[in-house]
Amino acid sequence: MSVRTPDPNPGWLSEEDLYEARRRLPIVYVEALPVRLDSLGYVTEVGLLYTADDDGQFYRSVVSGRVMYRETIRAALIRHIEKDLGSLALPQLPPSPAPFTVAEYFPYPSETGLVDDRQHAVSLAYIVPVTGECEPRQDALEVSWLSPEQALSPEVQAEFTGGREKLVQQALAHVGMAR
Amino acid sequence: MSVRTPDPNPGWLSEEDLYEARRRLPIVYVEALPVRLDSLGYVTEVGLLYTADDDGQFYRSVVSGRVMYRETIRAALIRHIEKDLGSLALPQLPPSPAPFTVAEYFPYPSETGLVDDRQHAVSLAYIVPVTGECEPRQDALEVSWLSPEQALSPEVQAEFTGGREKLVQQALAHVGMAR
Amino acid sequence: MSVRTPDPNPGWLSEEDLYEARRRLPIVYVEALPVRLDSLGYVTEVGLLYTADDDGQFYRSVVSGRVMYRETIRAALIRHIEKDLGSLALPQLPPSPAPFTVAEYFPYPSETGLVDDRQHAVSLAYIVPVTGECEPRQDALEVSWLSPEQALSPEVQAEFTGGREKLVQQALAHVGMAR
Amino acid sequence: MSVRTPDPNPGWLSEEDLYEARRRLPIVYVEALPVRLDSLGYVTEVGLLYTADDDGQFYRSVVSGRVMYRETIRAALIRHIEKDLGSLALPQLPPSPAPFTVAEYFPYPSETGLVDDRQHAVSLAYIVPVTGECEPRQDALEVSWLSPEQALSPEVQAEFTGGREKLVQQALAHVGMAR
Numbered sequence: 060m061s062v063r064t065p066d067p068n069p070g071w072l073s074e075e076d077l078y079e080a081r082r083r084l085p086i087v088y089v090e091a092l093p094v095r096l097d098s099l100g101y102v103t104e105v106g107l108l109y110t111a112d113d114d115g116q117f118y119r120s121v122v123s124g125r126v127m128y129r130e131t132i133r134a135a136l137i138r139h140i141e142k143d144l145g146s147l148a149l150p151q152l153p154p155s156p157a158p159f160t161v162a163e164y165f166p167y168p169s170e171t172g173l174v175d176d177r178q179h180a181v182s183l184a185y186i187v188p189v190t191g192e193c194e195p196r197q198d199a200l201e202v203s204w205l206s207p208e209q210a211l212s213p214e215v216q217a218e219f220t221g222g223r224e225k226l227v228q229q230a231l232a233h234v235g236m237a238r
Numbered sequence: 239m240s241v242r243t244p245d246p247n248p249g250w251l252s253e254e255d256l257y258e259a260r261r262r263l264p265i266v267y268v269e270a271l272p273v274r275l276d277s278l279g280y281v282t283e284v285g286l287l288y289t290a291d292d293d294g295q296f297y298r299s300v301v302s303g304r305v306m307y308r309e310t311i312r313a314a315l316i317r318h319i320e321k322d323l324g325s326l327a328l329p330q331l332p333p334s335p336a337p338f339t340v341a342e343y344f345p346y347p348s349e350t351g352l353v354d355d356r357q358h359a360v361s362l363a364y365i366v367p368v369t370g371e372c373e374p375r376q377d378a379l380e381v382s383w384l385s386p387e388q389a390l391s392p393e394v395q396a397e398f399t400g401g402r403e404k405l406v407q408q409a410l411a412h413v414g415m416a417r
Numbered sequence: 418m419s420v421r422t423p424d425p426n427p428g429w430l431s432e433e434d435l436y437e438a439r440r441r442l443p444i445v446y447v448e449a450l451p452v453r454l455d456s457l458g459y460v461t462e463v464g465l466l467y468t469a470d471d472d473g474q475f476y477r478s479v480v481s482g483r484v485m486y487r488e489t490i491r492a493a494l495i496r497h498i499e500k501d502l503g504s505l506a507l508p509q510l511p512p513s514p515a516p517f518t519v520a521e522y523f524p525y526p527s528e529t530g531l532v533d534d535r536q537h538a539v540s541l542a543y544i545v546p547v548t549g550e551c552e553p554r555q556d557a558l559e560v561s562w563l564s565p566e567q568a569l570s571p572e573v574q575a576e577f578t579g580g581r582e583k584l585v586q587q588a589l590a591h592v593g594m595a596r
Numbered sequence: 597m598s599v600r601t602p603d604p605n606p607g608w609l610s611e612e613d614l615y616e617a618r619r620r621l622p623i624v625y626v627e628a629l630p631v632r633l634d635s636l637g638y639v640t641e642v643g644l645l646y647t648a649d650d651d652g653q654f655y656r657s658v659v660s661g662r663v664m665y666r667e668t669i670r671a672a673l674i675r676h677i678e679k680d681l682g683s684l685a686l687p688q689l690p691p692s693p694a695p696f697t698v699a700e701y702f703p704y705p706s707e708t709g710l711v712d713d714r715q716h717a718v719s720l721a722y723i724v725p726v727t728g729e730c731e732p733r734q735d736a737l738e739v740s741w742l743s744p745e746q747a748l749s750p751e752v753q754a755e756f757t758g759g760r761e762k763l764v765q766q767a768l769a770h771v772g773m774a775r
Contacts, residue, residue, distance in 0.1 A: 076620070084617055085624045085663050087718045099312040100331025101528070126622050128716055131700055131708070133278040151330065152279025154365055154413040156700075159334070160593060161693045161720060163668055170459070171593075171668070179665055181624045181720075183698060186333055225595035232590030234333040235518060235529075237583035259442055262434070264484050266443045266539045280707070305443050307537055310521055310529070335521075339772060340514045340541060342489055349638070350489070350772075358486055360445045360541075362519060404774035411769030414697060414708075416762035457670040458689025491636040509688065510637025512723055512771040513696070544691055592691040 081178035088182035089135050090162065091122040092230045093144060093189045095204065102186075102234045105210045105227070106193060108143060109201040112220075117200075119218040121226065123182070132156065132183060140187065142196060149191030158183040159233045162226055173222040186230050207236045260357035267361035268314045269341065270301040271409045272323060272368045274383065281365075281413045284389045284406070285372060287322060288380040291399075296379075298397040300405065302361070311335065311362060319366060321375060328370030337362040338412045341405055352401040365409050386415045439536035446540035447493045448520065449480040450588045451502060451547045453562065460544075460592045463568045463585070464551060466501060467559040470578075475558075477576040479584065481540070490514065490541060498545065500554060507549030516541040517591045520584055531580040544588050565594045618715035625719035626672050627699065628659040629767045630681060630726045632741065639723075639771050642747045642764070643730060645680060646738040649757075654737075656755040658763065660719070669693065669720060677724065679733060686728030695720040696770045699763055710759040723767050744773045 080086070093106035108120040124139035126132060133152055140150045162182040164175035193202045209215060211231060216224040231237070259265070272285035287299040303318035305311060312331055319329045341361040343354035372381045388394055390410060395403040410416070438444070451464035466478040482497035484490060491510055498508045520540040522533035551560045567573055569589060574582040589595070617623070630643035645657040661676035663669060670689055677687045699719040701712035730739045746752060748768060753761040768774070 080617060080621055083613070083665055084621060085665060085667075087622045087624055094333060096330070096333055099310075099316060100333055101312070102333050126718065128620055128622060129702065130622075131278075131706075132698060132718065133280070137278060151275065151367065153332070154273060154275055154279055154281050154367065155338070156414045156698045157412075157695060158698065159694060161669060161695065163693075165666065169668075181663065181669065183718075188330070188333065228595035229590040229593070232587040232595070233336075235335045235587070237586035237590070238596075255441070259438060262486055263438055263442060264445045264486060264488075266445055305539065307441055307443060308523065309443075310527075311519060311539065335519045336516060337519065338515060340490060340516065342514075344487065348489075360484065360490065362539075407774035408769040408772070411766040411774070414766070416765035416769070417775075452691060454688070454691055457668075457674060458691055459670070460691050489636075491638070495636060509633065509725070511690070512631060512633055512637055512639050512725065514772045515770075517692070546688070546691065591694075593693045 085179045085181045087126040088123060088164075088180045089126060089132055089139060090182045090184045090226065091136055091140055091150075091187040092184070092227065093122060093140070093148070093150070093187055093193070093202075094234075095190075096188050102207055102231070102236065104204040104206060105231070106144070106189065106202050106204050107210065107215070107227075108195065109203055111200060117218070118220045119215065119223075120220075121223060122187075136185060136187065140189075144189065144202060145192070145194035145196050147192045147194065148189045150187045150189045152187060153185060158185055160184050160226070160229050162223075164221060171222075172225065175221055184226055184230070186234065207231050211236075211238050264358045264360045266305040267302060267343075267359045268305060268311055268318060269361045269363045269405065270315055270319055270329075270366045271363070271406065272301060272319070272327070272329070272366055272372070272381075273413075274369075275367050281386055281410070281415065283383040283385060284410070285323070285368065285381050285383050286389065286394070286406075287374065288382055290379060296397070297399045298394065298402075299399075300402060301366075315364060315366070319368075323368065323381060324371070324373035324375050326371045326373065327368045329366045329368045331366060332364060337364055339363050339405070339408050341402075343400060350401075351404065354400055363405055363409070365413065386410050390415075390417050443537045443539045445484040446481060446522075446538045447484060447490055447497060448540045448542045448584065449494055449498055449508075449545045450542070450585065451480060451498070451506070451508070451545050451551070451560075452592075453548075454546050460565055460589070460594065462562040462564060463589070464502070464547070464560050464562050465568065465573070465585075466553065467561055469558060475576070476578045477573065477581075478578075479581060480545075494543060494545070498547075502547065502560060503550070503552035503554050505550045505552065506547045508545045508547045510545060511543060516543055518542050518584070518587050520581075522579060529580075530583060533579055542584055542588070544592065565589050569594075569596050622716045622718045624663040625660060625701075625717045626663060626669055626676060627719045627721045627763065628673055628677055628687075628724045629721070629764065630659060630677070630685070630687070630724055630730070630739075631771075632727075633725050639744055639768070639773065641741040641743060642768070643681070643726065643739050643741050644747065644752075644764075645732065646740055648737060654755070655757045656752065656760075657757075658760060659724075673722060673724065677726075681726065681739060682729070682731035682733050684729045684731065685726045687724045687726045689724060690722060695722055697721050697763070697766050699760075701758060708759075709762065712758055721763055721767070723771065744768050748773075748775050 095104040274283040453462040484493040522538040632641040
């Protein structure tokens, strides 16, 4: 082991360092599609975030965010769901740690069809039933609950960026709902 | 189409007919392992049924039963969970229709290691979180809630019949818990 | 146990009996979507059957068939793949017994959107890579290999019956390919 | 966007930088359990690596390694399988991008039970059938093919480090094989 001054902020990255890391390493992300279930477990609604980017363009998104150093995937999921849906959403994380898909975002067009200008992100995607009240806290302007049919409509699908409309299609196919 | 007298009881099978069908066709079953989850989605407890067979022997089991004609898998799951855990169990069926495994029971020893004297059963197995009160109604003498470690202990594993201890192992492995 | 004359043909059902059983019990089916994979495991082609029904109408289908009494799911899959793709298809069944979805066909319109006039079928659906030569043997007039994009095109999707176009969508979403 | 000198080695990290990154960010890993399948898709053998650590201690392992910047998960899997099993292993990556589990290794004891002294690793775990000849190239001293029963025996399970025996249990449970 090398001799180093103890790091006063283990796990903390400055903005500068994070910028650099994002150009050198794949970054671990989690994404969650919030859903409402009926008593038989059928998905009745999906929760989509409606957000504006820096240029004032509106687009749809799902719950998404980075996994921190020393943070479990489950803790990261809860943290980002609370950030985007508020603390009263009452999410129920699935018992299995396996995501329904893994989305690979690259900082340039790739075979995955998913793009993230800032980084190479490896994103574990989950479907998360919520039973409480959702009130967006941070960046999201709105959480809108759509039927699966609405979420798969060409109009709504066209409002996603980075290829995330595919993620919604895959999630709904996973629960047995195709177009 | 042939001309036949309309069946007054579609979907209903006499005991005799069911006995015969069980010797001629694989029968569709559902099985459910009830679990309690913590706020992060980790399984904290699994619910096992403690039952006596016709000879007065006690054994452990999971929620299990036949899918009826014209019944959806989800409806069958809810019906059998209510039968075995009572109507206040508040089960939350998973959003995906895919079982975590398919258990094939044969009326004789087979490569699957799963046995059911009465029939060839193809059983779709699900992990079902429950949040309410469980009170066994029908045959089950008791619902006992065990930690995953207890459920995987050699003592408890030895109390299952037909190879269902494997099902419990597979379910817990599916949620990230191995011995 | 009741005293009965031994059945000379256990597991065998007359056409008459099968007709009756199909009106009384859900029937276990397997369905397989044959795929060609590249060296990285990406699906490059899906194999669709092109068949004529009794009225001479053409439609697309996937490999599909009943699980017999005492037959394992894997044996049924291989049998139906050989029947539809020939004995040189070299299918590689997936190591996990869990299907990517369960399709429930009812003899009338239902919440599943899947219809089979003859019966209530519970169908375990698998994606099966094949590496050999495919030559349809029985009913299928043709096996056509389409790119995922072609298989998801509105024209091809409209050529399925019973709702099986949804199964193809779900299968392709499962392998990471959405529209 | 900030103005920066173009990076001559995008995606390349010095040993020093990688050491630092491993103390600040979760690192994306892939792990693969190589298996041999019979014609019905049953797992007949699992391939385990037998390796010595820096202290000359022998232990069992699975194929494992980091995902590089701009590298797809599939490319990383193939690269590490070739590194550990040689270029003639003929691995067949599964068509679905979803891992059978996600293993979270922490640089200290945690709720996951998985430990990696060097880093916080988020590892996507896959079961990969191989049909060719395996010849370990790099660090591994040996690839041994064990039956599922042997791989699950207490003796073999005790030879893993970091908790990876759980990964093997989970993989075999996923393919329907419990103890």
